[in-house]
Amino acid sequence: MDLTEFTASTRVTYPAGETRGRSEVLAALPVGDRYGVVVAETPFHPLDHTWPDQPADTGTIGGRPVADCVTGAVEHGTGAVRLGEDIPVRRGTDGWHWLVVHVTDAPLEGEVDLEVDPRLRRSLSAGHTACHLSALALNAALAGRWRKEAPADALGHPDFDQAAITSSRIVPGGSHDVYRLGKSLRRKGFTAEGLAEELPEVEARAGELLQEWAAADAPVWIDSPGPELTARRTWHCGLPGGEASIPCGGTHLSRTSELGTVAVALELSADGSELTMRTTAG
Template sequence: MKIDTSTLVTYPAGETRGRSAVVGVVPVGDRYGVIVAETPFHPLDHTWPDQPADTGTIGGAAVTDCVTGAVRDGEQTVHLGADIPARRGEPGWSWLVVHVTGAPLEGEVDLVVDAGRRRALSAGHTGCHLAALALNAALAGRWRKEVPADGLGNPDFDQTAITSSRIEPYGSRDVYRLGKSLRRKGFTADGLAEDLPEIARRTGDLLKEWIAADAPVRIDSPGAELTARRTWRCGLPGGEVGIPCGGTHLSRTSELGAAAVSLRLSADGAELTMITTLSPP
């Protein structure tokens, strides 16, 4: 079956249900990858796999995974995940959401996302962005040189040093590299281990303050294509901030409930890990 159009997605608007036509079925190991014209399912991003894929049902069959696919225009081979030989959004390719299930499907199908799991991951992702901004503020005094600033005007430690991010249900885990490259950019790591408890306290206090502010959250999207460059925006007391993001989110910070932040240095001092934990109201 030839696929000549990209999947349209509705999850940026918070949708968890839909109905659409099957446009293709591809093998995924010993299972099937069902592709539809439009879906509410959020797939794992193969370039920055921070938020896990949605699960749920498609045509009544369980969706156990959801991955990104791509097919070159005029060809029929669908490449999946890490095997995609093109950059995200590269012209000349159709970009697809592939629903992994146990049976091939055809015709019109109902799509139902596990809404509870989606909400838990959305909370984790919203909390992750807020914690990153709070960490930037807590570390602002450790820069000796000017570096790009975040939306609140603080040196953007998060975007400068991050090596991996993992969104979890009601939480997140972010890992930062504190190597020579970061030091050359002006970051001072001297005495960081001793100051870590105070930095964690300041980060956590600011996160709690923003949650209590009941700030509005929204996703700006220039289009419904999977590869559209979407932006997370939050109207914090210090001003509205925006962060490029392809994930899902809650609509207000107060929905995050209680929050806790812990910071850990690796034994060699080369990595800093921030763990954010949320307890929904």
Template sequence: MNSTVVTFPAGQVSGRSRIVGTVPVGERHGLVVSETPFHPLDHTWPDQPADRGTIGGLPVVDCVTGAWSDGEIHLGADIPARRGAEGWQWLVVHVTDAPLPVGESVELAVDPAYRAALSAGHTACHLAALALNAALADRWRKEPALDALGRPDFDQTAITSSRIEPDASVDVYRLGKSLRKKGFTADGLDTALAEVAAAANDRLKEWVAADAPVRLDVPGPELTARRTWHCSLPEGEASIACGGTHVTRTSELGAVTVELALEEGTTLTMRTTVTR
């Protein structure tokens, strides 16, 4: 069995392929095809949910990452190898309630509206992270790692989780001792949240209005290819490693706004909303 070829990075939402393997998923059935437009949940960083749609006319109730070696398919968190490890074939596993036979040629169709909403949420998530970095840039006492626009990278330094939703995202940051040691000060942040959010929202408004092009750098067709998100913003070319799906221009987002909440002084949550 070979690694699954994926077409979702190019924006594809349909295709035809042959079933090359199956695996039990509880009482359900995991179907593997040679090529798919479906974006699966990545268990190593489960930010973007799996696509919805159909395979061979059957509803895809889940879509997960699998890995094959020595004749056995492992799923999600049960995969005993690092993503992309040699000697393993990396698979998109379409989970259905009914089986389909190996060797059958099937139509695959992704729900285009749900995909579009997730793509908008994911692009907005990256833009919001960069805007938050800019809004918090004056809170660093030491020289930290920088983001693609040359600003202190609060997002990648402090993030603990990220979740993409339809036309939205939720990012959670830890403002703990290790962040303070790296030079970030959260003193007075609780009373400055509205000001920080306003600065980020002003920048997001400019970026959406700029109609900046968005693209994915795709070095190969396989699931584990290390893809990179790019956006040509007025300040420069932004890039972030990313395996998800995206819009093609910032203007497609309509409007992007963030809301910030600080809990117990140590957990900062940013909720990003797209209004298309």
């Protein structure tokens, strides 16, 4: 295939929870000593090069193991494929076509079956759903520490998560989130003084909310304006206190009750400049 003529982004079915599919191979590109297989439509969730929070799905393509699944991009008219961290622009930038690249040990052609490992997918989906809920719970638990009006989350609390987060990593059944408590956050109105002493109480308040939301068996769904990899999708959850929504390109469970027991652990760095939240579910 002449990639200078490539004009479409990969269609993805993972937002709807799909783990199987069949599609036409469009290209098989050398990736080191392996090959990056591009198909028209895939259930595989790739690692996002811009915000690499959720790991890639594993599974098989054409019966061969998928060693990795990454985001690829082709600048219109050039034919040059960039992968992962080598992509110089944000996903969705005009003039680029966006691909899901399945890394395997041999080139493939024709139509192939794609199968995602369902157990890993489910555990990552649980971790990502728990991550969003814990962010909302942390916002609520820290709401009294704002001395200025701040942008609110979907439940009406000051959005500490969006104001302070520096990294988020989804792990099977949970997540690790790091927040910066620097001068810029303080200028926005957040009070960090005395947080170390209050941390056990904040952790308990957030944990209680998480358990309440899990027990509520609230529905979770993804709103997607289209099937393209670049579609701007939104996570929704019908919580007892109102519907929550967060922009998200990952995978999720369908109800909060599927999380089972949910807990958070908060840790403040020695110098008080970073707050780490570890969420576990199951």
